[in-house]
Amino acid sequence: MKKIEAIIKPFKLDDVKAALNEIGIQGMTIQEVKGYGRQKGHKEIYRGAEYSVDFIPKVKIEIVAPSEMVPVVIHAIRQAANTGKVGDGKIFIMPVEEAIRVRTGERGKSAL
Amino acid sequence: MINSGDTAFMLVSAALVMFMTPGLALFYGGMVRSKNVLSTIVQSFICLGVVSIIWVFYGYSLAFGPDVKSFIGNLDWAFLRDVGPSPGPYAESIPHLVFCAFQLMFAIITPALITGAFAERMKFSAFLLFSILWTTLVYLPICHWVWGGGWIGKIGALDFAGGTVIHINSGVAALVCALMIGKRRGWRRDIFMPNNLSMTVLGASILWFGWFGFNAGSALSAGETAAVAFVTTQVSAGAAAVSWIIAEWLLHGNPTTLGAASGAVAGLVAITPAAGFVGPVPAVFIGLVAGALCYVAIMLKNRFGYDDALDVVAVHGVGGFWGSVATGLFASTAINSAGADGLFYGNPKLVVVQIAGAFGAMAYCALMTFVIMKIIKALVGIRISEEGEVQGLDLSQHSEVGYSL
Incomplete structure (x- = not known):
């Protein structure tokens, strides 16, 4: 399992959400954040x-997905969030040790 | 003889002017940083209390009581003795008490206007002392000079609704206060982000609305002069809002909402001394000049480098001075036979008298404001501690916050 953190332009959130839905991502967490990179x-x-x-x-999006899905997720986010201008954001991938569904106690992929 | 129409109009006008002070509180409150929103609002709001007490005890008497050497009223009317339901010497068709209440609202908003200069850094105790001393030692005498039988009125200077008494006066006091209290911490280094400009626009709108009472009400009767003042007030404010945003569009690239609101206030300030003496077309011109001029005055402030936080000097001082001069240019006895003709109607003397009156008030106000600030500094200190300033005045002075999100 991997966690995918994507920082994107706020107005692209709906497009990214729709693209991720299409490839079968069933949940995500978002935060409104502030920051800067190359875009002044x-x-x-x-x-x-x-x-x-x-x-x-x-906007920062956090998704946890099975490792084999990562390339598809990256592709979907890049497609949806791309404007071609500086400031489109970044994607970070990191390993996740375990996932647990609070209600049932399921673990691993079935908890996602 | 009491006229019920005039009395009804003046009661409503007094209430309209009262509403300007909370309007000003919102106008100023929206422009400061969120940690200072309540402390800024309360400085205006509490003037409604402090000045009311002064007015009853001795304020009205010193401003409007029987004249002593063209400088001040005597104490015959202290505690509003002899100020009752029958007409007084200033307006023959309304109760003396109504005139007294109407004038009280002017006395309230004047110290409130000054608070914009020392916003975000003055101790509340120092501010309270300031509002008491300044009202007593500066407002009351200058009000007497212009309207209570004092020397500025006697030399023939026209001030319909308080260009000199309220606006030049508060603008000069603001300059002295801003210089003496010093800059806000982080000035030109930190971002002084207004916390809520929608609130500022609401405040400006309330000011505009209340200003009809301020200017039309200064006719003291519901007749021809009130009609003139009502129209000139509206068109000057509108013209100034437009010219301000055009000026900033040209000089800075963007028209702003804050600019439109500030411009309207500048136009209201400028028309104040002229409101009942000029026609609608000169009023448009007065407003157009006021918007651009006050905006340029703010540019100059940034160059001179004094921290008049909410631009009282540029809007009220400069706008009020322009209004006084403009009265000397555009006043016409065809509009108001109780007024005088200005330069453009064949009487160059009026503009000289206008400027003389304004300078007299400015010199006295500057000197006395300086002395008052020195006294307060010696008694309780003016400025909040560094820690309190960084924390915000809402928390450090009042133990409350405006927003908890």
């Missing part, structure tokens, strides 16, 4: 005083 922040102007705001809003 934006400017805000209040009564002529310009501020450059470094941290810009992003």
Whole structure:
């Protein structure tokens, strides 16, 4: 099992969710986060005083999936979240030791 | 003779002006950082309490009581003795008490306006002392000079609804306060992000609404002059909102909501001294100039580097001064026979008198505000501790927070 963390542009969330649904991913957790990478922040102007705001809003998606599904998941996220511009986000993959469904106690893939 | 129409109009006008102070609280409250939203709001709001007490005890008497050497009223009307249901000397068709209540609302909003200058860093105890001392030693005399039989009124300067008394006065006091209290911590380093500009727009709208009472009500009767003031108020505010956003669009690339709201207030300030003396077309011009001029004044503030947090100097000081000068240019006895003709109607003297009155008030206000701030500094200190400022005034001064999300 792997955990896939994807940081994407907020307005792409619906597209990514739909793409993941299509390949059979049945659940995900998201957070509204702020950060920056190569895409610089934006400017805000209040009564002529310009501020450059470094941290810009992003959405972080977390999915846990069977290892063999990882390439398909990556492909789906990249397809759906790609705008071709700097700031489309990043995907991180990490191993997951165990998954347990709280209600039944099922473990492993059947808990996903 | 009491006229019930005039009395009804003035009671409603007084209530409208009262509503401006909570409106101002929201206007200012939305512009500060979220950790200071309540402390900013309460500084305006509590003026409704503090100044009301002063007004009854001695404030009304010193401002409007029988004149002493063109400088101040005497104490004959202290505790509102002899101020009752029959008409007083200032308005013949309404009860003296109604005039007194109407003027109280002006006295309340003036110290509240100044709070924008020292927002986010003044101790509440220092602020309370300031509002008491400043109202007593600055507002009451200058109000008397202009409207209570004092020297500015006697030299023939026109101030329909308080361009000098309220706006120039609060703008100059704001400049002195901003210089004396110093910059907010992190000025030009941190981002001073307004916490809720929708609230600021709501506040500006309440101010605009209340300003009809402020300006039309200053006619003191429901007649021709009130009609003039009502229309000039509306068109000046609208014109200034438009010219402000055009100015920032040209100079900074974007029209902003905060700019539209600020522009409207600038236009309301500028038309205040002129409201009942000029026609609608000059009022549009006064507003157009006010919006752009006050915006440029904020640019200059950023260049001079004093931290007038919410731009009281640029909007009320500069806007009020422009309004006073504009009254000297555009006033016409064809509009209001009780007024005077300005420069464009063949009387160049009026603009000189307008400027003389304004400078007299500015000099006195600056000096006294300086002295008051020194006194408060010696008594309780002006500025909050570094820790309290970083934590926010809401928590450190009032043990509460505006938002818990």
